[in-house]
Amino acid sequence: MRTRLLGLLALLAALMMIAVACAPAEQEDEPADADEAVEETDEEEDDEDVADEDVEVETFAEIDLLTTTEGYDPIRYEAAFMIEETWGELGVDVNVEPTEFSTLIETFYDQQDFDAVVAGWSGRVDRLDPQHFLGTLHGGQTDLGGNNPGQFVDADYDELFELQRAEPDLEQRVEYVQDMQAIAGEEVPVNVLFYRDEVVAYNNENFEDFVEMAGEALYNEWTPYEVTPVGDETDLTIGTPEEPDTINPLDSTTVWGWKFMRMYYDKLIRLSPDAEPEAWAAESWDAPDDTTWEITLRDDMTFHDGEPVTVDDVKFTYDYYLEQEFGYFMPFIEMIEETEVVDDETVRFHLDSPFGPFPNVTLAQIPILPEHIWADIDEPQDLAPEDIPTVGSGPMEFESYDIGEYQSLVVFDDHFTAEDFDIERMELIIYADAEGVFTGLQTQEIDMTAWRLEPGQIPQAEDEDFLTVVNAPDFGYYHLTFNLDVEPFDDPEVRRALSHAIDKDQIVDVLLDGRGEPGTSVIAPSNPTWHNPDTATFEFDMDQARQILSDAGYYD
């Protein structure tokens, strides 16, 4: 009897653990003001609903609007309901369907079984170049699983896309990219709802002169160079709720792995805080013709184990990544046909087709690996954690990584930028969640946060004199994508009318607490090199929305 009872207890305990473990995951990120937000909208809309009750768009079927669950992202969830209300005033029936995230992604991208979706693209460094975001509207990416599930196909846009992809001249490319944004803005296959600020904080009693970078906030490649110690502390300590998946440069597929590794590996080019390519391991680069790129390597570089960095290491690295078919990097390198060592300071890349973003996207992403270490490793993905090489040639040297606890780097004295550092070490303390990071800030255990603060923590941080809160704009965006294969979204007039009926200012003011920007173009204003400030904005204007629908004959 006792045995059975205990057995049952054990099983119950296991089930309860599952429940306990799952529950907090769903409540992540909940802003304190989410509830108020709903109430406010309710009140406002109630008055107007009465006035417009008689209007009904007979020709529209009910529209399913997919969004995330409230637990996954309360902002996207609430935004969808705000849109439901305003579109409802136009007489358009909307049915909001909150969907579990991976199911949402599968329905949206892999099955393309949707009317309209509220989704987002995160701002990863390699997306500062417009290639990726513009590609989400390219006619060639409409297949199942492609990045253009809304089925936008526009001949002019696609032609410009090919032109900019092939264009090595920056100014000319900017022109193409701006024209494309103008087309996308006018046709609105995707309505960019908002860009969300990254709100982070640092301890101003220990360090100053932090560098802000769009999408990266303070934990970027430049902060370690620029920060100046205010007191005696020369170890910059960063608190993070996220850690690398692995520090294997042939296996890591998260930004958290690469944000750490990029400090101890060098790349041929680094992107400046304004996302412009800057000479790094490559002294200079040039495109003799549109399928060839040539780089000249610096001659004063050594790996952390004392071996010199040579053109052979560069060639080896690119060949190795191609040979290993490392998925995370394939979009950046698959156009390379051959890598050629011309002389002991020049490497030439032969491409199978013109690729204008080569310096920004490819050369600025791929770390230079030491050939003498990696050449003997045939199956890099099978490396045991303790066997993963950590020798690079980067400005900082790998020191330690204890899973779940700690990562650290020390400045590498033989690097060509060694004199630019005012700090000696950079360390990351890994916390279980954002709450732990914030406590670390309060107890001065850490000097800055690697990731955004929770909404409730922001006012608390602002109240502390020793903390400085930074609002860094993001270039990732949240959007509403129409399925152009579904009526009535095949009609651009409908898309325009409905775009006028989205109150983006309210979304930003209420849901984001003002920490963000109403959306315009897929290339965000915080990416000034490429953003087109003249992209159509569709101001919130219900009368104009009704007018457009009426002119197009939908209210007959």
Add this chain to the structure above:
Amino acid sequence: MRSYLAARIAQLVLTFFVILTLVFFLFRLGLPDPTSALITEGLSQEDIQRTRERFGLDLPVWQQYFVFLGNLFTGELGTSFHYRAPVGFIVVDRLLNTLAMMLPAILLAYTLGPALGVQLTWKRGRGIERGGITLGLILRSAPVFWTGMLAIFVFGVGLGILPTSGMRTLPYEASGFFDKILTLDFLRHLILPMLVVAAYYIALPMLIMRNTMLEVIGDDFIEFCRARGFSEARTMYRHAARNALLPVVTQAAVTTGLAVGGQIVVEVVFSWPGLGREMFQAVQTSDYPMAQATFIFMAGMILVLNFLVDLVYGRLDPRVADASVRS
């Protein structure tokens, strides 16, 4: 006795097998497709397929199940989807960290708890009893994330006298597990999370002890002790408490078994790098191999400890062994 042992072991193996199966399928039913954790946006279909093959996710679920069982028999727990590293290596490390916090907490709760329970019985009817029971119930009902945050707020942020996260001040080079925990710095880090867990655990042994004691002190032999002129303390602690301890021992075994999984919430609140925090993260990222391993470790530990308790019971009371075999 021997047939009892054989029957119990057979039961143990069967139960463990059922749990393995349940864990395997529950995760596949309940968690999102791990592809979303493994695969980042912008990968081509080919790369996605390659990644699925690498982790065996291209096979039908029933085939995955047999691969899982086969691997388990050879002591292979699989490769973590998230860390891309063998699960066993991480789990053992996490387990030790968890035990380093949980065992002292349980020890504290189960020595102090019963002693307080005796005290409550002794002072029956007075204010101290009512106060003790109320305090016990409060500690038992207070959610640990709340007591944990309160402790952090008071001792960490407010007074600034105790560390609030992790198990050591970093950077710190430890050459092994014992090197890591045999330091004053570790003890300082241990204090808050351990006390929070102990405070949560202490009510149960205390109240169980009190209840059993109330039954025991009505017995004749207590009267006899008093008649012999023993001091009240001797009567209570040496004679009554001994006879009331059995249910507390059972409870201690169950608690210890569960403790292997750690107090998930406490480990998250204090960023303690233990098994519970790992379990939490594994469920969030759909890291099947990691989640399975952590649950299997916990289930195994509970089963083994229950088994041991049953054996001890069988020794103490032969009727238990008889009944179990017959049923």
